[in-house]
Amino acid sequence: MCGIIACSGVKCAAKVLYRGLEDLEYRGYDSAGISVLEGDSIVTVKRKGRVGELKKGIEGMCGTAGIGHTRWATHGKPSDSNAHPHACGKFSIVHNGIIENYAELKAELMKEGAVFFSATDSEVIVHLLCKYYRGDLKEAVLCTIERLKGSFALCILCSDYKGFVAVRYRNPLIVGMGGGAVYAASDMPALAGLAENVAVLKEGTVAFAVDGEISFCDFAGRPISLTFSPVPASARSRSLCGFPHYMIKEINEIPAAVKNTAAAFEETDCAAKLFRLAKKSAFTQIMLCGCGTAYHSALSAAYMAEELLLLPVRAETAGEFRYRKTSVNRSTLFIAVSQSGETADTVEAARAAKSAGAYVIAVTNVPYSAITAVADMVVPVCAGTEICVAATKSYCGQIAALALTAAALKGPAEYRRAAAAVKSAEAICAKVIAGCFSEDAARACASSAAVYFIGRGADYPVALEGSLKLREVSYIPGEGYPAGELKHGTIALIDGGTLTVAVITEKKIGEKTASAVEQICSRGGGVGVICADGCAPAGLKERAEFFIEVPACHKFISPLVSVIPLQLLAYRTAVILGRDPDKPRNLAKSVTVE
Numbered sequence: 011m012c013g014i015i016a017c018s019g020v021k022c023a024a025k026v027l028y029r030g031l032e033d034l035e036y037r038g039y040d041s042a043g044i045s046v047l048e049g050d051s052i053v054t055v056k057r058k059g060r061v062g063e064l065k066k067g068i069e070g071m072c073g074t075a076g077i078g079h080t081r082w083a084t085h086g087k088p089s090d091s092n093a094h095p096h097a098c099g100k101f102s103i104v105h106n107g108i109i110e111n112y113a114e115l116k117a118e119l120m121k122e123g124a125v126f127f128s129a130t131d132s133e134v135i136v137h138l139l140c141k142y143y144r145g146d147l148k149e150a151v152l153c154t155i156e157r158l159k160g161s162f163a164l165c166i167l168c169s170d171y172k173g174f175v176a177v178r179y180r181n182p183l184i185v186g187m188g189g190g191a192v193y194a195a196s197d198m199p200a201l202a203g204l205a206e207n208v209a210v211l212k213e214g215t216v217a218f219a220v221d222g223e224i225s226f227c228d229f230a231g232r233p234i235s236l237t238f239s240p241v242p243a244s245a246r247s248r249s250l251c252g253f254p255h256y257m258i259k260e261i262n263e264i265p266a267a268v269k270n271t272a273a274a275f276e277e278t279d280c281a282a283k284l285f286r287l288a289k290k291s292a293f294t295q296i297m298l299c300g301c302g303t304a305y306h307s308a309l310s311a312a313y314m315a316e317e318l319l320l321l322p323v324r325a326e327t328a329g330e331f332r333y334r335k336t337s338v339n340r341s342t343l344f345i346a347v348s349q350s351g352e353t354a355d356t357v358e359a360a361r362a363a364k365s366a367g368a369y370v371i372a373v374t375n376v377p378y379s380a381i382t383a384v385a386d387m388v389v390p391v392c393a394g395t396e397i398c399v400a401a402t403k404s405y406c407g408q409i410a411a412l413a414l415t416a417a418a419l420k421g422p423a424e425y426r427r428a429a430a431a432v433k434s435a436e437a438i439c440a441k442v443i444a445g446c447f448s449e450d451a452a453r454a455c456a457s458s459a460a461v462y463f464i465g466r467g468a469d470y471p472v473a474l475e476g477s478l479k480l481r482e483v484s485y486i487p488g489e490g491y492p493a494g495e496l497k498h499g500t501i502a503l504i505d506g507g508t509l510t511v512a513v514i515t516e517k518k519i520g521e522k523t524a525s526a527v528e529q530i531c532s533r534g535g536g537v538g539v540i541c542a543d544g545c546a547p548a549g550l551k552e553r554a555e556f557f558i559e560v561p562a563c564h565k566f567i568s569p570l571v572s573v574i575p576l577q578l579l580a581y582r583t584a585v586i587l588g589r590d591p592d593k594p595r596n597l598a599k600s601v602t603v604e
């Protein structure tokens with residue numbers, strides 16, 4: 011899972027690619043590289059580390075066409091030699107995806123005399139191109155593709171061709187045109203400052219870009235056409251707007267994310283469509299899938315939907331779902347949740363559910379993403395581009411979209427209640443962001459050896475999300491678990507060096523969570539509490555090292571409100587510990603590999 015970019019017909023390809031790679035860096039930051047066509051030869055610079063490491067190396071590089079890559083390592087550790095582009099003979103390539111049959115291809119190619127310089131799966135691609143090239147670029151590309159199993163978005167330079175070739179199979183790739191130049195990139199924002207018009211490559215497309223023109227064919231070589239449209243405005247906002255990090259900027263964008271998601275739900279007439287669907291299809295079960303944060307919002311929605319619809323509703327991580335025999339069938343409503351819409355496990359889970367006969371809804375922040383092509387219906391999340399690897403505003407947008415979805419499936423009256431609740435969330439979230447934070451809480455976290463998060467009912471998925479957020483940006487170990495489970499094992503880990511954060515947004519159930527707090531305090535563990543106004547059981551506040559109050563609100567929006575202090579806690583803790591909250595180690599924003 012990496013970011014790739016290509017350009018042709020620009021003044022200085024290296025400069026354009028470098029800028030584009032900065033925009034794509036959130037997709038992986040283990041190494042980066044650029045190849046540029048200079049006259050009849052290809053010049054390559056690649057380095058371990060972040061894109062910035064290329065700056066010196068590309069000085070003086072000229073040439074009007076080139077390709078670039080920013081890597082999240084899968085096969086082979088981060089190093090200069092494993093960095094892309096991979097070059098051989100007349101070719102240089104960048105790849106996003108996984109070549110599943112690389113080992114057998116590598117053995118075959120080595121037998122024929124090919125010399126490999128990296129431990130990557132991707133390098134086989136460039137050797138295949140060399141093997142099949144007899145002066146006909148299209149033929150070499152098509153023969154190469156035919157040999158590959160797995161997933162791939164590719165950009166290819168050939169020293170006999172003055173432009174580049176781009177290929178898409180199961181990994182995203184977008185092409186753009188403007189000012190006489192042609193571009194390709196893994197995502198829209200990387201093209202926003204460059205192209206005027208863009209088109210998302212369809213599955214199984216090859217694009218040939220040269221002399222300001224672009225033509226397309228399928229994997230059998232038959233010509234196909236694509237429609238270009240202007241770069242969407244949402245792809246253009248990349249500035250930090252005075253915030254020190256994207257994470258805090260994006261937390262501050264939560265009110266707008268919730269508001270815009272509700273507006274899009276209305277504009278696309280989702281409520282009526284869902285109600286009609288529920289009436290017509292008489293679903294017997296609902297299954298929700300996602301990964302990481304998206305799984306947590308799916309789990310929150312499962313709690314909400316089951317209570318509303320009185321149907322079996324389950325949420326599962328997509329990576330588990332796709333390899334299990336399940337009861338999903340024609341009477342199942344399957345809801346796939348993904349910010350990027352390109353998480354491989356979630357897209358494949360949606361595909362699996364669809365082939366089992368389920369009706370598939372995609373809840374996504376990216377309207378042109380892979381998952382939208384699989385789904386029968388798309389419920390939009392309008393959080394705007396999320397750059398920080400840690401998901402924040404997209405989680406809140408997902409909860410809003412999912413609450414509206416669950417209510418709309420029930421019927422118009424329930425939908426009106428949910429819509430009113432979501433409408434109120436904008437102001438509530440703004441209030442929480444502005445006021446509900448304590449620096450003491452972040453200091454308590456930063457000085458703890460481990461931090462646990464507990465909650466019951468609707469607060470349990472929020473506890474999971476609080477824990478994931480803190481772990482991924484601060485690297486402090488811990489976990490989230492249901493408050494009732496504490497005494498069944500994890501209590502063995504509690505001592506004076508640990509902190510447990512309890513989430514309580516419902517009075518009755520809060521009393522149960524409070525008994526878990528008692529048990530932790532009796533073992534010397536520190537406790538912090540996130541509590542909805544008026545829900546605190548007697549004596550809880552006094553027990554806590556920190557106590558953060560959030561406004562009590564409707565169950566439809568409670569998970570998106572109570573998560574905010576946890577997101578802020580994770581952010582501030584990361585900053586105190588000197589971590590980079592936007593680009594945590596070992597992570598990348600879009601996980602387009604299994």
Ligand code: M6R
Binds near residue numbers: 302303349352
């Ligand atoms: O793009 P997606 O929503 O499908 O991504 C799923 C997860 O990879 C993502 O939520 C991940 O867990 C985030 N880093 C969490 O902050």
